[in-house]
Amino acid sequence: MSGDHGPHIIVPAALKVLSENEDLQVIFVGDEAVLNQELGHQPPKVIQRISITHATQRVEMDDPPSRALRNKRDSSMRIAINLVKEGKADACVSAGNTGALMATARYVLKTLPGIDRPAIITALPNMQGTSTHVLDLGANIDSTPEQLFQFAVMGSVLTQAVDNLPNPRIGLLNIGQEEIKGNERVKEAAKLISSSSNINYIGFVEGDDIYKGIVDVVVCDGFVGNVALKTTEGVAKMISHYVKQSFTKNWLTRLAAIVSLPILNNLRQKIDPRRYNGASLLGLRGIVIKSHGSADILSFSHAIKEALIEVQKNVPSQIKQQLGILLSERRRIE
Amino acid sequence: MSGDHGPHIIVPAALKVLSENEDLQVIFVGDEAVLNQELGHQPPKVIQRISITHATQRVEMDDPPSRALRNKRDSSMRIAINLVKEGKADACVSAGNTGALMATARYVLKTLPGIDRPAIITALPNMQGTSTHVLDLGANIDSTPEQLFQFAVMGSVLTQAVDNLPNPRIGLLNIGQEEIKGNERVKEAAKLISSSSNINYIGFVEGDDIYKGIVDVVVCDGFVGNVALKTTEGVAKMISHYVKQSFTKNWLTRLAAIVSLPILNNLRQKIDPRRYNGASLLGLRGIVIKSHGSADILSFSHAIKEALIEVQKNVPSQIKQQLGILLSERRRIE
Structure with a gap:
């Protein structure tokens, strides 16, 4: 409703x-x-x-x-x-x-055993024509290193299931500034993630790496992830606004627009946010998918398909199992 | 060199x-x-x-x-x-x-009196055809509410000077999630900024608001600001990559590209990152401008012009003066 x-x-x-x-x-x-x-x-x-x-x-x-x-x-x-x-x-x-x-x-x-808090994850387009999953997108702020580790496990399991990737590459969002190179929480999380077997951790990534296709999952705190997602929406809308404005300036540009229309439509399809609709609330004992509030029919149908895949692959049970293995592995080492 | x-x-x-x-x-x-x-x-x-x-x-x-x-x-x-x-x-x-x-x-x-740490600020394009200043872009992480307040003062003074705006609108970057609505540091900073005269504080903004032109300055922690900036670069590069790919697909699209070239160039000019080159290191007892490392001639000339304006308007002395007024005002209330 x-x-x-x-x-x-x-x-x-x-x-x-x-x-x-x-x-x-x-x-x-x-x-x-x-x-x-x-x-x-x-x-x-x-x-x-x-x-x-x-x-x-x-x-x-x-x-x-x-x-x-x-x-x-x-x-x-x-x-x-x-x-x-x-x-x-x-x-x-x-x-x-x-x-x-x-x-x-x-x-x-309720959350799955071993999960402190659920996280929100979605897929975003990238330059390689594949998609990059990013989590958390705003369910958590001031995430602890342990929570960032849980996000990495959940993101890895979901991406394996949804994108059929056997060994998804996990990156931890950080800033590249030499002087500081990230906060303590991110550094501590990097230790936890990199020492886990079954997680293909490739290291720190920066904001622009989300769109390069060099990682399959980007892990970050929800405050940061939400800003990255909203910033993306803002930039894309601004560019689209200026494209429309430029092509409707006068009769000459309108003519060029007609010629370019199939190309622009093809372009739009490649990065159509509707194709990426359907964020998962991960870490729960059940599957819950959040569609964008303003979704149209195509867009909402993608959210339903996301649910279908997660049901078929039984994502919550896989997260529970994977996390169980990693935590018992860690206890053995300690 | x-x-x-x-x-x-x-x-x-x-x-x-x-x-x-x-x-x-x-x-x-x-x-x-x-x-x-x-x-x-x-x-x-x-x-x-x-x-x-x-x-x-x-x-x-x-x-x-x-x-x-x-x-x-x-x-x-x-x-x-x-x-x-x-x-x-x-x-x-x-x-x-x-x-x-x-x-x-x-x-x-050294930093100006009243400034804990310098911040990095730059202008970004927006839908209104003006620009939005964002700080901090990576010089600070885990900024305190007091530091975010200092960023607001510095951003306000710089935007007054550079964009000739008498009363720049200041927004504090936050996330819109109803459940949490931002962390404690952001809420505390909002109190400090909103109770200061001479700061035209308009409230919390989200990542997409950077590109809407509804605020003149966006204040945030350096970790978050750096991610927003890098994400912007990533999205813009991905879109530009797909535009090029779409227009060079075959001889028909190449023909369309020729017709559309002046329009695409006009569009590029509007959001040309070179026009926005020149980030200021604010809060120092002197003017230091950072150009993008890969800047070309046009781009670097914009960084020099940024320095020129800041010298003409004597930005560091204005920051010192403005901050002095606000801090003595606060002491009077306390």
Whole structure:
């Protein structure tokens, strides 16, 4: 029910993914009347794979997480996460309020053993035409070295599963300034990560390395990761703004725009943020995917596909297993 | 002598600015023979405004700051900063090693009264066609609220001077996540900055706001600022890479590129990083400007112009004065 556009986007996006994946079943959680209207008439082979669970409340985009937790126990968000907890759903996908989603998911599902706090991870495009996963994107601030180590394990497992990479390259975000070369937390985290078997740690990386494709996972504190993500959005929007402005200046530039349109569209496809929609809330005892609030149908369908892959690969159980191995390995050494 | 290209770029850049500004005098510091060769024959009205101060050493791009400080006391960098200290130069402009430049400048010039540590500031383009100043970009990590307050004062004074803005809008970089809304240091800094008269504090901003043009100065810790700056470089390079790739795909796209070339050039000019070259080391008892190491002639000339403006407006003395007023105001309230 949430996000900027609600069921008007979410229902058609789910129908799109349903038509592409015959194994998929979707439970729509929200206002039954509204959902039924959006669903309209569907063929039997779709009908038998969808159901509706009614919810009387909705978490608003500006609800503080505390209000969502305490006063909205019958919200579509809470009920959807409850379904995951009860084993009635394999994953929850939401375009709603990030803070509320994180707080609710953490409260209902709890974190995996060995995980202090969940983290938010997403894929970003890079110059090699592949993608770079970055975490944490804002669920944690002032992360300890131990937490950064947990992010590295989670990022490595997710990237193995989602991108089918046997040995993803893990980088730790730092600054290159010779004088200081990063803070104590980052240096300490580097020791923990580099001494773990099964983590392909390649060392410190800088902000621009996210987009070079020289690492598969970039690990950082949530404050820093959030700034990097938002800065990226800002730069991309500014460039896109100036491209539009330059091509619509006068009739001559509009003519050039027509000639260049297929090229610009091709370019847009390569770095289309919609293709990268679907951030995972990692470290929970269940799969929760956060779509951008302003997602359109294509964009939201990517978030659902992300959930599908994580279910098929059973990401939470893999994280639990991998972390268990590394922690017992560390105890043996100590 | 330093930077990626040395005097081969720096000398012609200085000659360019000399020809545009009749008041400017330039002291070239470095290897006299090399500099004389680069200078070649110059007309008398240029000759009378240039001089050479010989230096036997050069700080390498990979020299640790400690080595530059201890073992390179006759480097072009050290001598240039000494000239500022001795009042023989009004400003020092360098394309050299940032860490070494910061350490040397701090050691030789010392910080202004009331300033704990210097900060690095630069202008970045925004959607409004103006520029946004961001500091600190990497000279400090784990900045205290008091230091963030000092950054706000310095950023405000510099932007008033350089952009001729009577009342620059100051934003404090934070993350928008409802659950946490930033760390304690940022919240504490917000209190200090918002209670200061003469600072036009507009509140928290996020990474994408740097490029919206809704603030004139963005204040942040150096770790975060450095990541934001490097991320920006990374995104811009990736987009530029894909633009080139798309337009050189086949003969049809190459044809479209010819038609679109003037438009793409116009676009590039608007967000040309060369126009924004010249970061200031603020908070010192003297003016030191850091150019990008890979700067070309146009780019380095912008760094020299930045120095010129800061000298004309006497930025260090204005920072000292402004900070003195605000600190005595705070003491009165306490």
